Amino acid sequence: MLEKEVINFEKSVIVGIVTQNQSEEKLNEYLDELEFLTFTAGGQVVKRFSQKMDKPNPKTFLGTGKIEEIHYYVKENGISTIIFDDELTPSQQKNISKIIDCKILDRTNLILDIFAQRAETSYARTQVELAQCQYLLPRLSGLWTHLERQKGGIGMRGPGETEIETDRRIVRDRISLLKEKIKVIDKQMGTQRSNRGAMVRVALVGYTNVGKSTLMNAIGKSDVFVENKLFATLDTTVRKVVIKNLPFLLSDTVGFIRKLPTQLVESFKSTLDEVREADLLLHVVDISHPDFEDHIASVNQILVDIKASDKPTLMVFNKIDAYRHLTIDEDDLMTEKTTKHYTLDEWKSTWMSRVGEQNALFISATNKQNFEEFRERVYEAVRQIHITRFPYNKFLYPDYKDVVEKEEE
Structure with a gap:
């Protein structure tokens, strides 16, 4: 097979x-x-x-x-x-x-x-088609190579340019139509987001293929498509999640990648609104990937580009079960120790410790290793946001009277 x-x-x-x-x-x-x-x-x-x-x-x-x-x-x-x-x-x-x-x-x-292969919904297909048209427009002249074999002379000077210009006009018209279609859908999605009420919104962000959808399935008990390929998920999935007695909205967004085409950032602008409007980001990292630090930098840059870098963030280092490091023999005095030789404990004592104990988590979404700690941290982070939004919710916070007295003082 x-x-x-x-x-x-x-x-x-x-x-x-x-x-x-x-x-x-x-x-x-x-x-x-x-x-x-x-x-x-x-x-x-x-x-x-x-x-x-x-x-x-x-x-x-x-x-x-x-x-x-x-x-x-x-x-x-x-x-x-x-x-x-x-x-x-x-x-x-x-x-x-x-x-x-x-x-x-x-x-x-x-x-x-x-x-284009992965787009499932009409909205995702519209976004991808817009990006493809924007990429194609300046390259149309290269498609009419059959016209270069035409000889010059009377009656032979116009067809090539006319055909190219006609095609460019068709593509420009298509781009305008797709942009209008996306505006309508954006408005509908904006209305949907506003109808979700004041619930705390949490968004999963990260490089492509780091396990965001697996984590979504594990924490949200949803059925999001998962595959060991890049960009397995294009459509944003939003689920209501309850940890202990606290409900919140969890969204799984499209994965980022180095050298992400600008056309895609532009056409997937509305999808990224889920990130922009989130109250808390869970930045998922595949710690088993040798270039995970570069992946973090790429995601952080895109968050800066879409103006979402200032949000509260939990760093979730996933796939600890798959992490492997190179070993050095005690007698080997020639090999220089690099980050590729670090154990997980050694990684935790580097810049990861500066992220803050409450903001760095090490888990495996596949076998749910350290998953209870993960759920507890997410609960506490969401709870803090919820308290600022609903400071007098006596059903969720038995100690709300203390909060009231403190504020009155």
């Missing part, structure tokens, strides 16, 4: 560059992620190509020699898709396509394709 699935995968190669701003080690991390993205989209990476450059070639992204090397490999091995780790300009994409006769994609295009 597995062999059959692999045969059906598109044979692909992935490409990246080492620059002054991106080391070889960092490139390998990005290419690992790009390979996982390719697998999620239905591709099989058979080879990686990289080149050291001061900056990308404005015409073909890579140097002439490397492009020829890829061209030869693609031709000899029946490769159907080349995927670049960075976003290509429309002219770069067009020039590479002239040299290499196969599908040329970049990271943005690949992520958009995954989003």
Whole structure:
């Protein structure tokens, strides 16, 4: 069964560059992620190509020699898709396509394709289509390559430009229509959010594939789709959760990723409103991933971009059951100890301890390790928010009289 699935995968190669701003080690991390993205989209990476450059070639992204090397490999091995780790300009994409006769994609295009596959609701499909149209618009000129074979002369000078302009107008009209459609849905979703009353809102945020949906299922007893692939969840799911006697709303949002396409941030603006309007964020981190610190930085940057970085946040370090560290023999005096050799206890004593004892949690959502502590911390955080909102709720807080007396003093 597995062999059959692999045969059906598109044979692909992935490409990246080492620059002054991106080391070889960092490139390998990005290419690992790009390979996982390719697998999620239905591709099989058979080879990686990289080149050291001061900056990308404005015409073909890579140097002439490397492009020829890829061209030869693609031709000899029946490769159907080349995927670049960075976003290509429309002219770069067009020039590479002239040299290499196969599908040329970049990271943005690949992520958009995954989003298109994963979109379940009409709202998610509308958001993805808008992002795709915005990405496609400046690249339309490269699609009419058949017109380049036309000869010049009387009666032969207009069709190409006319066809391109017609197509651009269709796409622009489609973008306007989709934006209007999203405005209507945004208004409806805003009304839904306002109808939820004054209940405390908690949002799960984090990098893609860190276990947010698994955690949602565990704490909210809901049935959110879970899969070990990137962007398994696109649609925001909101559930009412009760811990002890305290109800609150818990929402599972779309996962973030490094180099997240700006078109997606723009089109998924309303989905991210769940994050912006939340009272408390649960920032879920896959501590078993070797690059989890970079993931935290990427999520924090996106929270800054959407103006949600100032919210109370609990750091939830998930997948502690899958955490593995490199070991060093006592007799080995040559190997330098790095963060890859840290045990969980050593991690906890680093910057994680500065996050604050009440704000850092270490759990496994799959086997519910330390789950009671997690529920207790979330309860206390939600309770504090609830007290400020409803200071005289005697049913939830037996000591509310003390609060009243304190305020009156």
